[in-house]
Amino acid sequence: MSVPTELGYTAKHEWVAVEDGIATVGITAFAAEALGDIVYVESPEVGSEVAAGDTAGEVESTKSVSDIYSPVSGEIVEVNAALEDAPETINSAPFEGGWLFKVRISEEPANLLSAEEYTKLTEGEN
Amino acid sequence: MSDPTSAPRITALHKVHEEAGATLVDFAGWLMPLRYSSETAEHTAVREAAGLFDLSHMGEIRLTGPQAAEALDHALVGFLSKVKVGRARYTMITAEDGGVLDDLIVYRLAEDEYLVVANAANVPVVASALAERAAGFDVEVADESAAYSLIAIQGPRAVEILAPLTDADLDEIRYYAGYEHTVAGVPVLLARTGYTGEDGFEIFVKPADKAPEIWAALMAEGAPHGLVPAGLSSRDTLRMEAGMPLYGQELTSELTPFDAGLGRVVKFDKTGDFVGRAALEEASRTSRERRLIGLASRGRRPLRKGQDVLRDGAVVGVTTSGAPSPTLGRPIAMAYVDGDLDTATGSFTVDVRGRGEEVDVVELPFYKRQP
Numbered sequence: 001m002s003v004p005t006e007l008g009y010t011a012k013h014e015w016v017a018v019e020d021g022i023a024t025v026g027i028t029a030f031a032a033e034a035l036g037d038i039v040y041v042e043s044p045e046v047g048s049e050v051a052a053g054d055t056a057g058e059v060e061s062t063k064s065v066s067d068i069y070s071p072v073s074g075e076i077v078e079v080n081a082a083l084e085d086a087p088e089t090i091n092s093a094p095f096e097g098g099w100l101f102k103v104r105i106s107e108e109p110a111n112l113l114s115a116e117e118y119t120k121l122t123e124g125e126n
Numbered sequence: 127m128s129d130p131t132s133a134p135r136i137t138a139l140h141k142v143h144e145e146a147g148a149t150l151v152d153f154a155g156w157l158m159p160l161r162y163s164s165e166t167a168e169h170t171a172v173r174e175a176a177g178l179f180d181l182s183h184m185g186e187i188r189l190t191g192p193q194a195a196e197a198l199d200h201a202l203v204g205f206l207s208k209v210k211v212g213r214a215r216y217t218m219i220t221a222e223d224g225g226v227l228d229d230l231i232v233y234r235l236a237e238d239e240y241l242v243v244a245n246a247a248n249v250p251v252v253a254s255a256l257a258e259r260a261a262g263f264d265v266e267v268a269d270e271s272a273a274y275s276l277i278a279i280q281g282p283r284a285v286e287i288l289a290p291l292t293d294a295d296l297d298e299i300r301y302y303a304g305y306e307h308t309v310a311g312v313p314v315l316l317a318r319t320g321y322t323g324e325d326g327f328e329i330f331v332k333p334a335d336k337a338p339e340i341w342a343a344l345m346a347e348g349a350p351h352g353l354v355p356a357g358l359s360s361r362d363t364l365r366m367e368a369g370m371p372l373y374g375q376e377l378t379s380e381l382t383p384f385d386a387g388l389g390r391v392v393k394f395d396k397t398g399d400f401v402g403r404a405a406l407e408e409a410s411r412t413s414r415e416r417r418l419i420g421l422a423s424r425g426r427r428p429l430r431k432g433q434d435v436l437r438d439g440a441v442v443g444v445t446t447s448g449a450p451s452p453t454l455g456r457p458i459a460m461a462y463v464d465g466d467l468d469t470a471t472g473s474f475t476v477d478v479r480g481r482g483e484e485v486d487v488v489e490l491p492f493y494k495r496q497p
Contacts, residue, residue, distance in 0.1 A: 036149075036359065037166045039450040040427050060428050062165050062359055062449060065479075084426070091164070 002029055003119050004095050008112030010071045011121060015095060016109060023072045023109065026099040027059060027090065030122045035061040038090045043079035044101055050076060052109065057100060059090065071112065074105040137182035138275045138337040146355055154246035156183035158358055165359035169452045172322050172364055173493075175352025176281030178344055179361060182334065185249030186274045187242040187256055191265035194238050200400050201259035202230070203383060205393035209234045214302045214319055217391055218383055219252055224405035225379040226386070228252050229371065231319055233304045241315065241330070243276075245373045259401055275337030279344055279353070280326030280364075282495075287348040288327055292316065296327075304328075310343035312336045321361065323368025323493055363449045366458060369420065369491030375431055375446045376418060376460060382409040385462075387418045416462040419469060420492055421445070421485040422454060427478055429459035429485070434477040442467050445476060453493050457483075460490070 003009075008016040013031035017024045032038065042058040050056050056070040079101045083089060090098035113121065134157040143150060148159035159180060161168060171177050189197060195207035204217030214233045218226050228248040233241045244252040253269040260267050279288060285296050294307040294316055304317030315330035331337045345353065362372070371377050376386055382405070383392050392406050423429055429448030434441045443463030451458040459476065463469065475482035 034149075036161060037164050039166075042427070062363065062428075063160075065428075065430070088166075 002095070003115045003122075005115040007095065007115065008071070008109060009115065009118035010069070010112065012069050014069065014071045016071045016112060018072075018105065018109065021105055022077065023074070023103045023105050024099050025056075025068075025071060025101055025103065026094055027068065028118070028122075029094045032091050032094045032098070035059065035064060035066060037062050038087045041080075041083040041087050041090070041100065043083070044070075044076045046076050046079055048076050050074065050103065059087075059100075068100060070103065072103050072105050072109045073107055074103040076101055077104045078102040135183075137180055138334045139180045139182065139277075139341055142338055142341055143180065143355075148355070148357060151358070153358060154183060156246060158183055159355070161357040161359045162355045165357065165363070166452050168354055168356040168360035169363050171352060171354045172281045172324055172356055172360065173453055174282070175354075176279055176283045176287055176326070176348055177322075177354055177356030177360065178341065178348065179278040179280065179356050180337075180341075181276040181278050181328070182274070182337065183246035184276050185244040185246060185252065185269065185271040186276075186330065187244065187249075187253050188268045188270050189240045189242065189256070189260065189265050190238060190268070191263070192238055193263035194240050194265045196398070197256075197260040197263035197265045197267075198232065198240055198242075199396050200263070200398060201256055202232070203392040203400065203402060203406065204232070205396040206232055206234070206240065207396070211236055212303055212305050214304055214317060216302075218377075218388070219255060220382065220402035220406065221379060222402055222405065224382040224402045224409050226373070226377045226381055226383060227255060227379060229373055229377055233315065233317060235306075235315070248373060270332070273332050273334060275331040275334040277329045277331065277337060277340055277344070278320055278326060279329070279348070280320045280322040280324045280356075281353075282325060283348070283351045283353070284324070284326040287344065287351050287353055291343050291347055299327075301325075304330075310340045312340055314340070321368075321370055322364040323370070323491065324364075324495055362447075363452060366447050366449055366460065367451055367453055367491065367493035369460070371418075372447060381416075382406060384409040385416050416443070417465045417467070418446070418490065419443075419461055419463055420488040420490040421459045421461055421474065421476060422451075422488045422492065423457040423459075423476070424484040424486065426457065427481075427483055428457045429476050429478065429483065431459075433459070435461045435463060435485075436475045436477065436482065437467065437469075437472040439475075451492060458492050459485070
């Protein structure tokens with residue numbers, strides 16, 4: 001399963017890409033595959049503050065409801081509005097069109113896993 | 127109940143599922159396919175073409191003997207002695223207090239022989255209740271669950287996929303009928319039954335280890351017709367759209383068949399006493415305390431089981447099943463509400479983790495195939 005090397009990861013299966021102080025957050029292909037068809041996304045409020053580890057929305061599949069945890073601290077500046085009509089994009093393009101929200105980070109993210117570390121973690125769960 | 131400390135059992139098709147890349151889950155003590163790829167695609171395939179299900183976790187209990195019919199009339203709520211050879215009935219087994227122990231399909235194989243099909247989780251309860259209740263009759267009760275595999279092919283193209291592989295004239299097999307035939311050269315009980323709301327067949331295979339041959343033959347014949355293997359996830363959304371109850375959700379030992387709106391399965395006109403008769407006669411007289419209704423959401427957030435149903439802000443019931451409906455394109459749920467509740471007026475919501483989702487009360491079933 002693909003795990004892009006340029007991204008950071010959490011043990012709860014989120015990915016993070018930081019560029020110019022803005023962190024884009026999504027869930028990994030491993031997580032999307034484990035959840036099954038994603039049918040609903042509850043996005044956080046634009047303008048709200050999140051701390052790393054806080055819940056910042058939900059992703060629902062046919063069979064399950066999963067909290068999304070923000071891997072970073074800061075202000076939510078954008079959510080992926082396209083997911084409202086097409087939540088299945090998370091299944092088809094989890095690292096691209098399936099991104100969830102963007103955070104203007106108040107501090108550099110800590111404790112993120114590398115692609116290699118994350119891959120090792122998912123192999124343990126498989 | 128299954129023993130949580132023991133490893134789940136596997137079916138004769140386990141290797142087939144692994145090779146097909148299935149996501150497997152522990153279901154009622156069995157390791158079963160949840161889905162093979164996208165459960166939504168599997169659901170749609172069953173509605174538009176066909177799906178192939180491994181249902182080998184279900185239980186098969188055989189009653190054989192001159193008083194098999196009388197024993198079942200006594201043990202179950204249905205009038206099984208009236209069922210003609212080759213036909214099947216949907217029925218239930220209740221406790222003495224009228225609470226549902228399981229819902230069943232019973233096939234009459236011969237004058238003196240029936241096959242009772244029970245839900246996986248309830249097989250021990252049903253098998254022991256049948257043995258106990260049959261004790262005074264000249265009949266032998268045998269739990270043959272381990273000897274059987276069960277494969278279902280469901281969907282509008284099931285007939286044309288199955289026809290070249292069987293000696294049966296499928297036009298002669300009516301809905302809720304089943305006969306001894308061959309499929310892919312293997313002797314089976316071939317029944318026109320299912321749990322999806324589509325036309326289709328259930329294939330009872332004994333010995334169980336013949337199932338992979340039949341599965342492979344059906345897949346080879348069916349793939350060009352759009353046949354796909356389908357897992358428990360799509361089976362659940364298919365049965366929900368078809369308004370079919372699931373034991374443990376719409377049916378429990380706390381409810382009589384009348385509470386579940388399925389009082390029609392209870393046959394008081396049969397001769398002799400049957401287990402639960404007194405309690406069920408009482409239940410049929412007293413007004414129904416609850417009624418099963420269908421809900422379709424106006425929003426996108428899936429409805430789930432166990433959520434409060436409100437009418438104009440007051441709690442009037444609770445959901446028993448809920449899921450996104452691929453066919454309707456909206457979240458649906460089944461719910462029990464107070465029996466005398468006026469559902470024609472008022473605004474209905476479902477409490478989804480603290481948020482009121484607006485829903486419409488709709489007729490069950492949500493989906494009915496065009497005849």
